[in-house]
Amino acid sequence: MHPILTLEHVKIMLEYISDGVQIVDDKGILVYCNRNSALLDDINIEDSIGKHITEIYPSLKEEESTLLKVLSTELPILNREQTYRTYKGKNIATINSTLPIINDGKIVGAIEISRDITTYKELTEKVIDLQSQAKSKDDALKVQDSGRRGYHFEDIITVHSEFNRVKAIAMKAASTDIAILIYGETGTGKELLTQAIHNSSKRKNKPFIAQNCAALPSSLLEGILFGTVKGGFTGAVDRPGLFELADSGTLFLDEINSMPQELQAKLLRVLQDGKIRRIGDTKERNVDVRIIAATNIEPNLAIDLGLIRRDLYYRLNTVTLWIPKLCDRREDIPVLTRYFIKKYNGLLYRSLKGVTPEVMALFNEYPWDGNVRELEHVIEGAANLVDGDLIRIEDLPYNFRVFYDKQMPKLPRNIDITPDYFNLQDALTEYEKQMITRVIGESEGNITKAAKRLGLPRQTLQSKMKKHQV
Numbered sequence: 001m002h003p004i005l006t007l008e009h010v011k012i013m014l015e016y017i018s019d020g021v022q023i024v025d026d027k028g029i030l031v032y033c034n035r036n037s038a039l040l041d042d043i044n045i046e047d048s049i050g051k052h053i054t055e056i057y058p059s060l061k062e063e064e065s066t067l068l069k070v071l072s073t074e075l076p077i078l079n080r081e082q083t084y085r086t087y088k089g090k091n092i093a094t095i096n097s098t099l100p101i102i103n104d105g106k107i108v109g110a111i112e113i114s115r116d117i118t119t120y121k122e123l124t125e126k127v128i129d130l131q132s133q134a135k136s137k138d139d140a141l142k143v144q145d146s147g148r149r150g151y152h153f154e155d156i157i158t159v160h161s162e163f164n165r166v167k168a169i170a171m172k173a174a175s176t177d178i179a180i181l182i183y184g185e186t187g188t189g190k191e192l193l194t195q196a197i198h199n200s201s202k203r204k205n206k207p208f209i210a211q212n213c214a215a216l217p218s219s220l221l222e223g224i225l226f227g228t229v230k231g232g233f234t235g236a237v238d239r240p241g242l243f244e245l246a247d248s249g250t251l252f253l254d255e256i257n258s259m260p261q262e263l264q265a266k267l268l269r270v271l272q273d274g275k276i277r278r279i280g281d282t283k284e285r286n287v288d289v290r291i292i293a294a295t296n297i298e299p300n301l302a303i304d305l306g307l308i309r310r311d312l313y314y315r316l317n318t319v320t321l322w323i324p325k326l327c328d329r330r331e332d333i334p335v336l337t338r339y340f341i342k343k344y345n346g347l348l349y350r351s352l353k354g355v356t357p358e359v360m361a362l363f364n365e366y367p368w369d370g371n372v373r374e375l376e377h378v379i380e381g382a383a384n385l386v387d388g389d390l391i392r393i394e395d396l397p398y399n400f401r402v403f404y405d406k407q408m409p410k411l412p413r414n415i416d417i418t419p420d421y422f423n424l425q426d427a428l429t430e431y432e433k434q435m436i437t438r439v440i441g442e443s444e445g446n447i448t449k450a451a452k453r454l455g456l457p458r459q460t461l462q463s464k465m466k467k468h469q470v
Contacts, residue, residue, distance in 0.1 A: 020094075020114040024067050026107055028053050040116050042090055059085040066098040070110040074100050081117075081219045093118045095219050117220055150208070151195040157339045160329035166193075166321050173319045174200035179271055181316040182294040184323030187373030190254060190294040193323065198250040203290060207249030209242050214258035222263055227278040243276045246289045256293040257307040264309045267291070271315050291316075326368040326375065331460055333363050334428065336372060340379035341391075348383055355391040357431040362393065362404050365455055433468040436461070440470060 011032070014021050020037030024030055030048055038045045041057070048056050053067055062068055066077050077098045085091055094114040101109040156167055173180055174197045184190045191210055198208045213221060227241030242251060253259070259267070270276055271291060275284045293316055295302055302308040326332065337360070341352050355363070368374055382395040393404055436454070443450040451461040464470075 020116070021111065022067070022114070023101070023109055023111045024053055024071070025109045026071060028065075028068050028071060030056060031109065037114060040092060040094070040114065057084060066096050067110050067112050070098045070100050071107060074102070074107050076100065079217075079219045081223065082114075091118070092116070095217050115217070117217055150199055151192045152199050153196045156189065156192060156196060157336055158329065158332050159335055160324060160332050163324050163329055163332070166323065169319065170197055170321055171200060173197065173321075175202075177201075177290055178318045179290070179316050180292045180318075181299065181313070181320045182292065182323065183299055183320065184294070184296065185325055185371055186296050187371035188323040188325060189372055190296075190323060191252060193321065194250075194252045194292045194294070197292065198252075198290075201250070201290070203249050207246045208252070209246045209249070210252040210254060211242055212254045214255040218260040218263065221259070222266075223279050225263070226266065226276050227281075229278045229281040241276070241278065243270060243287045243289055244285065247287050248289075250290045250292060253291065253293045255296055257295045257297050257302045261306070261309055264312045268309065268312045268315055271312075326371045327455075328457075330364055330455055330457075333375070334360060336375055337363060337379065340376050341383065344380055344383040350383055350386075351389060352383060352386065352391065353389045354425075354428070356393070357427060358393055358404075359391055359396065360428055360431070361435070362396075362400065365407060366400065366403060429468075432464065433470065436464060436468060437470050440465070 014032075014034045017034070018036065020040045021032070021034045022030060022037050023032035029050060029052055031050075033043070033045050033048060035045075037043075038048075043056055053065055054060055054062055057065075064082075066080055066082065070077055077096070080096050080098070081093065082096050083091065083093045093116075095117055096112055096114050098110055098112040100107050101111060153167060153171060156163075158164060158167070170180075170193060180194075180197065182190045182193060194210070195208065198204060211221075211224065216224060223239075223241065225241045225243060227244055228237065228239050230238050253267075256264070256267075266276075270287065270289070274286055274288065276287050277284050295308065297305075297307060299308065299313060299317075299320065303310055303313055326336075337355060341354060344350065345352055363375070370377070378396060378400065379391070381397060382391045386392070386395045393401060396404075436450075439450045439453055440447075443453065447461060447465075448458055451458045454461060456464070
């Protein structure tokens with residue numbers, strides 16, 4: 001150890017890390033326990049130091065202890081899920097990494113780092129239990145059914161030519177059982193498109209289950225997807241996974257680029273063979289599940305970064321759907337704005353007529369890093385707070401007002417709109433026409449320059465110029 005860093009310094013650091021840390025000697029006697037481990041396990045540090053690990057945890061069998069196993073094998077155990085009961089009767093679930101401590105080639109003890117996943121596990125298991133109960137009652141996990149629950153293709157609002165092409169391909173793919181890969185940034189509507197595919201397929205009256213692969217620790221995700229059998233690991237019980245619960249339906253795996261490589265290999269096997277094996281089980285089970293996967297990172301980049309297995313990508317790449325960012329389909333912004341205003345008028349019992357021309361001009365310039373989801377949240381927030389019948393700049397979130405103050409002065413001002421002669425849609429149309437006319441003039445007829453200034457694709461600007469006869 002470096003002379004500046006003493007054993008006492010190490011102990012102080014271990015007291016302040018968020019995970020639990022325990023150290024045992026080569027006999028399994030506890031020699032160190034930090035505060036977080038004691039809080040997690042309901043143990044008194046002073047009373048526990050010097051006792052054998054199985055004496056501290058009476059429900060823990062010797063053959064199930066990761067610490068004792070590492071002492072025996074002298075091999076590390078990484079990211080192992082463990083469920084146990086404290087002496088006060090509290091059920092705890094952890095992800096443990098256990099390492100041997102070697103001195104002069106001889107094992108002298110073991111150290112274990114434990115991360116508490118009790119809340120994660122309880123919540124996910126409750127969801128699975130509820131889904132399982134619904135299935136047993138022949139509800140077939142009707143997250144969507146043949147009625148209007150869930151999303152359909154008509155709920156995907158766009159006038160963008162490329163996105164409409166994506167919709168057309170998705171509609172054709174919906175009638176098949178092939179796996180699908182969807183790429184789109186966060187907030188572009190990947191799950192909406194997935195539900196629309198499911199609801200237009202022959203599986204529409206069967207289960208639709210969505211799981212975000214980034215939302216759970218990798219070791220917990222495996223049990224959630226594939227299920228567990230009693231004895232598979234410490235505290236494991238017989239429980240079906242999402243593959244079994246989605247049998248005959250659709251399983252949507254979002255952010256698959258966050259799924260560990262070894263788990264991707266198991267997913268590939270399901271796609272190829274239609275079989276799964278619960279954790280700790282020797283028996284294979286047949287499942288008939290359509291897989292739709294999504295990534296928020298461009299697929300080729302995800303492969304280069306080692307986030308998606310190449311063989312899995314090739315298996316999913318039969319149909320790949322690319323959802324454009326909102327900033328790349330700005331012609332959808334007015335359409336979506338009207339759609340969300342209508343939606344929240346109904347939900348909030350409001351009678352908003354729209355947004356002011358200044359707000360629409362701001363929306364057309366704003367980068368929309370959060371995509372369609374961000375636009376919807378902005379409209380929802382404003383609809384809750386606005387006093388009049390139009391959403392104004394002052395009704396928008398702070399970052400939008402800052403953007404307006406910093407960025408909008410460069411846009412043409414003093415455009416003449418006389419509200420007495422126009423309804424809101426007419427006013428917006430006239431505002432757009434006058435803005436395009438002014439920017440074309442200031443750009444000396446350079447369409448490329450004007451399109452860049454307006455934040456529009458060149459073809460879109462030409463289409464609008466033709467529409468307005470500019």
